Amino acid sequence: xxxxxxxxxxxxxxxxxxxxxxxxxxxxxxxxxxxxxxxxxxxxxxxxxxxxxxxxxxxxxxxxxxxxxxxxxxxxxxxxxxxxxxxxxxxxxxxxxxxxxxxxxxxxxxxxxxxxxxxxxxxxxxxxxxxxxxxxxxxxxxxxxxxxxxxxxxxxxxxxxxxxxxxxxxxxxxxxxxxxxxxxxxxxxxxxxxxxxxxxxxxxxxxxxxxxxxxxxxxxxxxxxxxxxxxxxxxxxxxxxxxxxxxxxxxxxxxxxxxxxxxxxxxxxxxxxxxxxxxxxxxxxxxxxxxxxxxxxxxxxxxxxxxxxxxxxxxxxxxxxxxxxxxxxxxxxxxx
Amino acid sequence: xxxxxxxxxxxxxxxxxxxxxxxxxxxxxxxxxxxxxxxxxxxxxxxxxxxxxxxxxxxxxxxxxxxxxxxxxxxxxxxxxxxxxxxxxxxxxxxxxxxxxxxxxxxxxxxxxxxxxxxxxxxxxxxxxxxxxxxxxxxxxxxxxxxxxxxxxxxxxxxxxxxxxxxxxxxxxxxxxxxxxxxxxxxxxxxxxxxxxxxxxxxxxxxxxxxxxxxxxxxxxxxxxxxxxxxxxxxxxxxxxxxxxxxxxxxxxxxxxxxxxxxxxxxxxxxxxxxxxxxxxxxxxxxxxxxxxxxxxxxxxxxxxxxxxxxxxxxxxxxxxxxxxxxxxxxxxxxxxxxxxxxx
Numbered sequence: 001x002x003x004x005x006x007x008x009x010x011x012x013x014x015x016x017x018x019x020x021x022x023x024x025x026x027x028x029x030x031x032x033x034x035x036x037x038x039x040x041x042x043x044x045x046x047x048x049x050x051x052x053x054x055x056x057x058x059x060x061x062x063x064x065x066x067x068x069x070x071x072x073x074x075x076x077x078x079x080x081x082x083x084x085x086x087x088x089x090x091x092x093x094x095x096x097x098x099x100x101x102x103x104x105x106x107x108x109x110x111x112x113x114x115x116x117x118x119x120x121x122x123x124x125x126x127x128x129x130x131x132x133x134x135x136x137x138x139x140x141x142x143x144x145x146x147x148x149x150x151x152x153x154x155x156x157x158x159x160x161x162x163x164x165x166x167x168x169x170x171x172x173x174x175x176x177x178x179x180x181x182x183x184x185x186x187x188x189x190x191x192x193x194x195x196x197x198x199x200x201x202x203x204x205x206x207x208x209x210x211x212x213x214x215x216x217x218x219x220x221x222x223x224x225x226x227x228x229x230x231x232x233x234x235x236x237x238x239x240x241x242x243x244x245x246x247x248x249x250x251x252x253x254x255x256x257x258x259x260x261x262x263x264x265x266x267x268x269x270x271x272x273x274x275x276x277x278x279x280x281x282x283x284x285x286x287x288x289x290x291x292x293x294x295x296x297x298x299x300x301x302x303x304x305x306x307x308x309x310x311x312x313x314x315x316x317x318x319x320x321x322x323x324x325x326x327x328x329x330x331x332x333x334x335x336x
Numbered sequence: 337x338x339x340x341x342x343x344x345x346x347x348x349x350x351x352x353x354x355x356x357x358x359x360x361x362x363x364x365x366x367x368x369x370x371x372x373x374x375x376x377x378x379x380x381x382x383x384x385x386x387x388x389x390x391x392x393x394x395x396x397x398x399x400x401x402x403x404x405x406x407x408x409x410x411x412x413x414x415x416x417x418x419x420x421x422x423x424x425x426x427x428x429x430x431x432x433x434x435x436x437x438x439x440x441x442x443x444x445x446x447x448x449x450x451x452x453x454x455x456x457x458x459x460x461x462x463x464x465x466x467x468x469x470x471x472x473x474x475x476x477x478x479x480x481x482x483x484x485x486x487x488x489x490x491x492x493x494x495x496x497x498x499x500x501x502x503x504x505x506x507x508x509x510x511x512x513x514x515x516x517x518x519x520x521x522x523x524x525x526x527x528x529x530x531x532x533x534x535x536x537x538x539x540x541x542x543x544x545x546x547x548x549x550x551x552x553x554x555x556x557x558x559x560x561x562x563x564x565x566x567x568x569x570x571x572x573x574x575x576x577x578x579x580x581x582x583x584x585x586x587x588x589x590x591x592x593x594x595x596x597x598x599x600x601x602x603x604x605x606x607x608x609x610x611x612x613x614x615x616x617x618x619x620x621x622x623x624x625x626x627x628x629x630x631x632x633x634x635x636x637x638x639x640x641x642x643x644x645x646x647x648x649x650x651x652x653x654x655x656x657x658x659x660x661x662x663x664x665x666x667x668x669x670x671x672x673x674x675x676x677x678x679x680x
Contacts, residue, residue, distance in 0.1 A: 051617075057538035172628045202394040202629055203565065204644075207609045207622040214617045229539065236611040236622070259614050273543040274613070277571020277595050291508065 009047035018078035038064040040247040051224040053238025061247035110184035114196035116176035120168040127164040153182040174205035191223040246292035246302025253328035266303045357383035362418035375401040377583035388560040390574025398583040408435040444525035448532040450512035454504040461500030487518040510541035529561040582630040582640020589669030599671040602641045647675045
């Protein structure tokens with residue numbers, strides 16, 4: 001599956017045909033047997049040391065996909081493999097039924113949430129927030145021995161040792177996101193999953209956090225899965241970019257190749273929709289057709305309802321990813 | 337558009353009579369447990385007939401509060417000073433009755449999250465009917481239906497007739513925002529205030545709503561106030577831009593002019609802080625603005641941007657900079673900065 005890859009960097013994570021179907025509860029007014037097809041067969045490698053940027057709109061499945069990786073949401077089908085050492089000899093299959101592997105995996109891959117004000121316990125001091133995992137771990141160490149690492153990570157994210165005694169409410173949104181990052185880094189993970197980590201922040205603060213992420217990546221040799229809806233931010237941060245729509249990967253490319261020329265009609269629509277003051281908004285472009293409906297079993301290309309290039313085959317056959325330029329793969333019957 | 341003289345910010349109705357809204361020296365203070373919160377510390381601007389004025393600011397800049405004041409929507413305990421004139425009439429001293437008569441038929445407003453602005457137990461048709469009836473008790477269901485269908489077609493809702501029977505949850509966010517706009521227009525206002533109308537929407541849908549507002553502005557000769565934190569988006573829809581920070585208007589001028597040659601160091605920093613398409617972390621660091629957004633319960637005596645400004649001087653910290661004016665090719669500009677031309 002990775003034989004056609006130009007990049008020879010060894011993978012850290014490999015998703016193969018990952019699917020997630022949610023069953024909706026039947027209720028007083030709701031019929032039984034309704035489902036949400038959130039992720040519909042996504043295969044991708046995240047190379048060791050790279051930043052993989054996953055971009056998509058709401059409902060694209062980007063957050064669900066990320067959550068299946070750490071099993072906050074167990075996947076329905078497919079495989080998620082983690083390669084703990086450089087090379088492909090050893091790999092761990094990640095799933096909800098292997099608790100011991102999952103525990104070791106979660107120490108390696110940390111999830112950073114969008115809204116730091118709701119993901120930090122307001123009653124805990126920053127020190128307790130950072131060390132909570134270590135304190136409750138089996139054989140967890142006494143408080144004193146945790147301080148040096150807490151000091152190290154809080155300074156790495158640009159805050160001070162004295163901040164360890166304060167509580168989340170005393171910090172601004174940007175500073176809280178720094179604390180979330182420090183918490184993720186505490187256990188010395190090999191990867192971070194950053195899910196919309198700057199979208200709740202003001203523009204003037206956003207840049208500080210993005211620069212910090214780049215710096216942390218270098219300092220701690222991190223692999224990052226960077227998830228966002230903002231195409232410009234993703235293209236700045238990522239080494240490779242994956243575009244998700246309707247729970248499927250529409251396009252995947254090295255950042256430079258993607259930025260130079262997004263190929264999939266959906267990627268092009270996303271690109272044209274970026275508000276730029278020197279360009280008039282696309283009057284008609286996005287105006288046609290119907291969006292992907294995740295409550296119907298998917299058939300064909302998820303974008304076929306809105307695509308300007310649509311043909312009959314698009315509604316029945318789901319296009320596979322085809323490589324059109326080195327490392328640049330597109331799931332479309334007609335592009336290329 | 338410009339009438340040849342350099343106007344002061346927030347002048348009253350101009351002799352040419354094209355000003356539909358004039359805000360002058362607006363100050364809004366909310367009492368809070370932590371002391372008075374000075375949400376707006378001095379805002380002034382004019383809105384001309386048929387133009388789109390974009391108000392840009394980050395959270396806490398006072399952009400929404402200053403717009404809510406136009407409709408008299410601020411809570412009772414807010415202390416409001418200054419002047420807001422709509423069609424030459426003072427809003428801040430209006431009685432409840434007058435305010436209600438003005439809302440919807442002179443000034444109308446749409447909000448960020450359309451799904452929260454609808455009553456889930458009313459069909460769309462019923463919601464329209466209620467909106468029409470609020471102004472005119474004699475409207476019959478048949479008239480209401482006709483007018484609603486026409487409004488829905490104007491905002492490009494397909495199969496408008498059928499969709500009147502639907503309930504809010506049966507529409508997507510983008511569709512609901514279209515319906516919200518149709519409702520806001522249902523009593524033919526002259527002024528429409530759109531407060532972050534696309535922030536809860538996806539970027540592809542955002543582009544549609546921006547285009548729709550632009551279209552209505554032209555077809556109805558609407559005067560539009562478009563409030564957003566997104567400089568690129570405001571730049572795309574607005575004829576003139578007003579930049580707010582820390583409750584103060586730092587800069588006003590024609591869109592292109594403000595965005596290409598900003599006079600305020602804040603505007604310039606904000607423009608630079610946006611990652612450019614094609615920039616990459618391996619080649620360049622993002623430009624950042626040091627520090628944090630100001631705390632409105634502890635406003636600085638001087639320019640609110642002073643603690644973060646790269647060009648700051650001692651005098652910036654002493655008092656709010658006076659208003660200055662300059663001229664651009666396509667109209668007048670005003671700004672508050674003591675650093676000469678703020679060119680650095």
